[in-house]
Amino acid sequence: MKNFSQPRLFCVCGRAYPVSMLYDLVIFDNDGVLVDSEPLSNRILAGYLTELGHPTSYEDSLRDYMGAAVHRVHDMVLERSGRRLPEDFDEVLHARVFAAFEQELEPVAGAAEVLGKLTGDGVPFCVASSGSHDRIRVGHRKTGMDKWFEDDRIFSAQDVGRGKPAPDLFLHAAERMGVPAQRCVVVEDSPLGVEAALAAGMEVIGFTAMTPLERLTASGARTTFAEMVQLPALLG
DSSP states (O other): OOOOOOOOEEEETTEEEESOSSOSEEEEOOBTTTBOOHHHHHHHHHHHHHHTTOOOOHHHHHHHHTTOOHHHHHHHHHHHHSOOOOTTHHHHHHHHHHHHHHHHOOBOTTHHHHHHHHHHHTOOEEEEESSOHHHHHHHHHHHTGGGTOOGGGEEEGGGTSOOTTSSHHHHHHHHHHTOOGGGEEEEEOSHHHHHHHHHTTOEEEEEOSSSOHHHHHHTTOSEEESSGGGHHHHHO
């Protein structure tokens, strides 16, 4: 006799998925995890801050601002110097970053293959980024990531007001995707992002391509990986 039983399914945003996996939702950071934007954007940020009289090296920018929303730049500059950044700072910064993206941005090696495998395996995923919606979409169009992310899978710190290390963005993404926080895993490459994921009550896997393993584990990441090809096995 044939067995016509079907695997038990659960629904996320109207899509049905099998439950035979470790997590019900994979939340990807964007910059440095899906698109290789951190070298470009931090080089430009460091140069612009230095131009404005706030000497900042590329290494300084990675340490202080990688993974953060732009309001952190304003807050830290004011705290350190007592001076506010120009009113058009965000606009000028984004214009310079977007221009660099159009010329130089590439996907993170192996990211498309991982997303393809997750799609084939029926594993739901989304992106939650400190960057603006415009920044996310510009980067996705340039790198081909837009193939994998419809509007209902894209979440930005713009949506919640407070960026990482606050947990708001990840909690918002989980709520909109209809998945409890404790059933989510976050793929992050910055200490601020790791802290945000843990504060949201989620599991986190640290990507060490841009950040030393020691910094991610010190922030609370218990599992790390260095190449995208390793990620599917960690997700079960």
